[in-house]
Ligand SMILES: C=CC1=C(C)c2cc3[nH]c(cc4nc(cc5[nH]c(cc1n2)c(C)c5CCC(=O)O)C(CCC(=O)O)=C4C)c(C)c3C=C
Ligand SMILES: [Fe+2]
């Protein structure tokens with residue numbers, strides 16, 4: 001029986017919340033030319049002389065808060081998911097977990113699949129929406145590694161999965177308990193941001209102008225426009241949850257540096273919503289499938305504080321899919337469909 005190898009890849013997290021480990025993680029992550037897409041020398045100076053020295057101690061404190069007895073949720077939920085998939089998939093499947101940055105490395109994951117004599121590999125990055133900085137970077141790293149091998153295996157990549165029915169099923173069930181139990185004035189879909197230039201660079205024939213024409217619809221021309229994908233994810237989820245268009249807003253968080261990032265910016269909205277009488281808000285983080293710094297701390301704690309300070313009354317965050325059985329089912333379906 002031919003064996004099929006599955007490499008599940010997420011972004012990565014520091015090995016520990018210590019300042020040296022956070023600095024090591026930030027250096028590897030931000031020196032990736034797909035993440036900070038500026039010339040090498042400028043990137044090197046920005047990362048090594050400014051971001052790593054000054055941001056690492058601040059970030060380490062926040063990672064300390066995120067860390068629990070199992071470690072970093074991004075990593076341990078990845079381990080849970082892989083364990084469950086190993087139990088649920090037929091015998092011919094071999095599943096490995098990897099992180100784009102830090103550990104477990106993509107190199108070790110691919111090597112483990114090779115040692116198990118798989119005949120084909122499916123790489124499944126855990127990013128529902130495609131971005132060059134995330135999925136694109138995983139694809140490049142995997143290709144760079146296998147290109148050094150004597151035998152280059154047959155490899156397939158899952159570029160995005162926001163439209164999968166089973167993904168929407170999982171998101172809907174996790175969110176439903178909040179929507180049914182509490183009364184909210186407004187719903188906020190907050191996605192990780194990107195520099196605007198990365199949208200332009202991904203655009204086919206200059207189609208993406210970051211306006212309503214591009215991002216309020218989703219089709220062949222803008223299928224890799226991250227902003228359009230985020231709007232589409234929100235439309236699909238809102239429709240499943242019975243949330244009317246006027247009752248939700250899409251926004252983008254985690255801007256870094258002075259260049260323009262995709263809008264609307266989450267921090268501007270937090271101040272605006274209470275002024276518009278929207279004081280009870282439920283937030284969603286559908287660009288993250290596992291709880292991490294960007295969800296639990298940024299949206300769950302920092303945004304909540306800013307929103308309450310601006311006159312808001314209630315702020316809840318829908319947790320990520322983490323190790324939910326419907327999320328495992330979604331991954332299983334994606335794997336079976338693509339192998
Ligand atoms: C130029 C910088 C960044 C781009 C572009 C970017 C894109 C991007 N990132 C994620 C997912 C995650 N990012 C996380 C943390 C994080 N991201 C950046 C910068 C960029 N991200 C930084 C500096 C950090 C570190 C946090 C800090 O020090 O404050 C995480 C969390 C990891 C964890 O361990 O919890 C995730 C996940 C996506 C999906 C994305 C593009 C769409
Ligand atoms: Fe990020």
Ligand SMILES: [Fe+2]
Nearest residue numbers: 208214225228
């Ligand atoms: Fe677009």
